[in-house]
Amino acid sequence: MTDPSIFNARDPRCKTPYGAVPSGTRVALTLRPRRADGWSRAVLRARFEFRGEEIAEVPMPWTGLDGDRDLFSCALDTGDYVGLVWYSFRLERLDGKALELPERQLTVYDGAHSVPAWFGEGVTYQILPDRFRRTCVPDPAGMVGGRSVHTGWFEEPVWRPDARGEVRNRDFFGGSLAGVEEKLDYLQSLGVETLYFCPIFEAAENHRYGTADYERVDPMLGSNEDFQDLCAAARARGIRVMLDGVFNHQGFVSRYFNGDGFYPELGAHQSKASPYYPWYHFNRWPDQYDAWWGIYSLPAVNESQEDYVDYIIEGEDSIVRRWLRAGADGWRLDVADELPDAFIEKLHRAAREAKPEAVIIGEVWEDGSNKIAYGVRRRHLLGGHLDGLMNYPFRNALLAWLLGGDAGQFRESMETIRENYPPAAFYSAMNSLGTHDTPRILTLLGVGGDCGGESKQWRAEHRLSPEERALGVRRLKLAALVQYAFPGSPTTYYGDEAGMEGFEDPFNRRTYPWGEEDAELIAWYRALGKARRELAPLRRGALCYTAAEGDVLAFTRTWEEDTVLCACNAGRERARVTLPWSAAEIGGLLCFPTDPDTGEAVVELPPLTGYLLRKSPGRE
Incomplete structure (x- = not known):
């Protein structure tokens, strides 16, 4: 060795x-x-x-x-x-x-490419638009997709296959942009500075990842003008908007493919004479074509086709440019590994031309600095491509530690990322505990796993027991503390702060529990959001570990003369952390763990407890 x-x-x-x-x-x-x-x-x-x-x-x-x-x-x-x-x-x-x-x-x-700091410094809130807030029960008549609408906000999403053996995701709850605007004050109270929307464009499915028309906000969400109004109202509160760009595939039901003939214009599925026919690769027209992961309802697009690149990126009124001009501040690129580097590079350049402060974040599940996809080493973080990535390695390492792993492994995983990423990319990571693609974080932390060995019906019906929920809440408060103190944008999936439960899709996509929120968790997230907004070390400070072994994880963030310490104990026994300063130099943020007049340089951490401490200004 x-x-x-x-x-x-x-x-x-x-x-x-x-x-x-x-x-x-x-x-x-x-x-x-x-x-x-x-x-x-x-x-x-x-x-x-x-x-x-x-x-x-x-x-x-x-x-x-x-x-x-x-x-x-x-x-x-x-x-x-x-x-x-x-x-x-x-x-x-x-x-x-x-x-x-x-x-x-x-x-x-390439150091010539700078990354705007706004995204990584502030708190991000992810919204699945159909499930966040509705102002009325909408009428789906005439809308694409043959939709149904739940009359009860707290009904269960449809998860059982239909008569054809498919789960078509055509059941909607009617969340809208007006509903989000109605709750902007609530989001501001959480310290949110970026709203990241899952797709908002017209689509047949409730998740809207099979785009039907990039030029139009889905009518159940509102109008294009409603989007502009929302962006303006959000910006007035210091909140920016990030859109989800799904450019690798589209909907079988769409203007472009038009698989069910809903749209009056000829789609690629109707005629080879369609202007959209070259966008797709047919093995045998019209029914055999490349699709994302073989899912027929999501035909894949040829991202190198010149007309498609012009439509999405290069044209003066391209999709990327027009929505930035309409009020968006950035794009999150769905399945970024499946978009060619040249496509991403052009998109990044067009976004900056339209809005110099625009930020492009990519969906990548691994270390994005050395990712190989389809036999090609990707250039994601080398400059002029992606400004940051969804930081799934952070989520995985944090969950492993909270569920009984070693804090030293969390540090090693994160130090590998920090070493491999350009500094701007490390500080612009989207640090999520849960997303629309993962089980609810409270459920994972309460039961200790995804329960994949149980039946789908069991997972649909399961709710945390009082004991599981109490454990999950304590672990979630620790997880959020680390998340909000760590470099990168702490990103909260809608409702996690309210105590929502659920396993995989669609159980992780239930409606926000207005009127039934977990007040303890919301208060915790508000305190963390306030700290993240007000403290420069948490926004842009250097990272230094002071303890990372077993159940104990502690690190500092330092900006100029200001230092904040995050110290956590994920174990079932009390633990001690030696501070980098005397207790007399500590200013408490979320609590005072010790009397600052004793001079004690060791903090006692009760089980499943974390503290956020600040070195008192002006003391050395």
């Missing part, structure tokens, strides 16, 4: 600068083997993947001693390269023995 003390990429004695670097940076690298091991020569081997696997070998001359350690150093010049560099080291002795150190990733990004 290689001695890890020889080289640690996170140790400034071994590598500077830390983590990803802009193109043109000379990266200083130093090996620190024990002198007693007798190494006499060292070589750096760097593989420039995006230059056709070009390999550079750089000698590392002996540069001195540090105690009982030899030092071998060199500089890796990144020049004008943008991409991943895979680097390793070889140590040799005079007797011919050699040691190969494992290959490591260096992300080299």
Whole structure:
């Protein structure tokens, strides 16, 4: 096993600068083997993947001693390269023995592309529009899709297959843009600064991920003018709007494909003469075509087709441009890994031309710095493509720790992301605990898993017992505390703050429980939102771990002279955390865990408890 003390990429004695670097940076690298091991020569081997696997070998001359350690150093010049560099080291002795150190990733990004800071600094709130708030029971007559509308707001979503064996998602509850506008004061009270909407465009299904018309707000939600009014009202409260861009696939029922003939114009399914026919790939027209994950109701689009690119991106009145001009401030790109890099790059450029402060966030479930999709290493975070990603690695690591894992593994997972991502991308991550694609976070934390071994009917009917709910609430408060204190935008899925339960879709997409909210949780989220809005360290501060072992996780965020500490105990026993300052220097935010006059430098953390503490201003 290689001695890890020889080289640690996170140790400034071994590598500077830390983590990803802009193109043109000379990266200083130093090996620190024990002198007693007798190494006499060292070589750096760097593989420039995006230059056709070009390999550079750089000698590392002996540069001195540090105690009982030899030092071998060199500089890796990144020049004008943008991409991943895979680097390793070889140590040799005079007797011919050699040691190969494992290959490591260096992300080299284009520093000429800046990322607006607004998204990562503030709180984001995700809304599935049909399920958040309605002002009346709508009439679906004449609307696309043959819809039905639940008359009761608290009825269960349809989850059983119909007579054809399908779950068609044509049952609606009638949430609307007017309903969201009605609740803007509530959202502002949570500290929300960005509203992220799941798709709002006309579509046959209640989730609206099979777009029928990109040019029109779904009439059950309201009109295009209602969207403009909502954006204006939100901006007046300091809230921006992010839209969901579903550009990899569309609806079988749509203006473009028109699989059921609902629209009067010819779609690709009616005629090869349709202007939309080249957008799709038919194996046998009209019924065999490429579809997203083989789901016939979501025909896939050829994102390289010139007319489609013009329609979505390049045209003066393209979809991306027109909705930014209408009031949106950014786009979240659905299934970003399935969109070509060239498509994303053009979209990013068009968005910035339309609105210089626009932000583009991508749906990627893994480490997006080194993701390979369809055999291609993606350029997501190298500049001019995606400004940030949905941070599912954060969610996975946090859940693992809260459900009995080691806080050290959470730190390792997050430090790997921090090391691999450009700083702006790390600080612009969308940090969610739950989304429309995952079970409700309270349910997961209360029962300890997704209960995939149970029947669908069991999961549909299950509600947390009083004991499960009490445990889930305590764990959720811890999870949200870490989420709101961590770099990146803390993103709350509608109703999580109100204590909503449910397993997978559609049970995670029930209606917001107006009048039946969990007051304790809402108060907690309001306090966290206030802290995130008012404290500069939580918005943009540097991250430093002070404890990460077993049940205990503690870290600081520091901006200029201001520092905030987040300390959490996920275990069932009391724990102690040594503070980076004396207790006299602490200012409590959510509570005072100890008397600040005692001088005690250790905080006692009760089971399943977390504190957010601030170093008192002006004290050293």
